[in-house]
Amino acid sequence: MATQPTSSTAESAVGDDLVQAALRASRALGKDVADVPVIAIAREAGVSRSTLIRRLGGTRAALDASVRAAGVDPGGQAPVRTRALDAAAALIDASGLAAATLEAIAIQAQCSVNTLYTTFGGRDELLRALFERHSPLLAIEDFFQNDGDHDDLPTTVRALYRLITDTLTREPRVAAALLAEALARPHSPAIQNLLGRNAR
Known part of the structure; x- marks a missing residue:
């Protein structure tokens, strides 16, 4: 198992709170950071899984890089x-x-x-998992659960549009590519599978 750093002076892309949460979860589970489930890190950080994924930009690579910058080897190859x-x-x-x-x-x-x-x-199940990771649905769910008062409709709609736009333009541009595919080939089996699964 990786050891805890003595100091952390390197500036990282991921906030120190998430780095420290990942290290605590790593110690608690007796696993390298790379082998700790995202949900365990989210619980340790006191945030939802969807919030954590959003803050990581949809990939654990940024977290692993930040843990490494803090002086800890995040562990072996990702799952x-x-x-x-x-x-x-x-x-x-x-x-x-x-x-x-x-x-x-x-x-x-x-x-x-x-x-x-x-x-x-x-492939269909892989694409479904990818859509869940990169779609705006998790961010929208967080928006309505955690972002306070939504009594002012125009402000709420503007904030929601901004959130969706941010999701569609964030790299890698998976959500935008899937939307383009849905508009260009709405009857393709891959798109029909995604729509069918996420309409339930």
């Missing part, structure tokens, strides 16, 4: 699920939804296609 979702996001951001084949994702995530089937059950 296959994390690597696969990061790989799929990078492929979609660069070349659109069609580029995110299981074969391409497996190459970029440094795993086998069989491992992706074992982890996700197939």
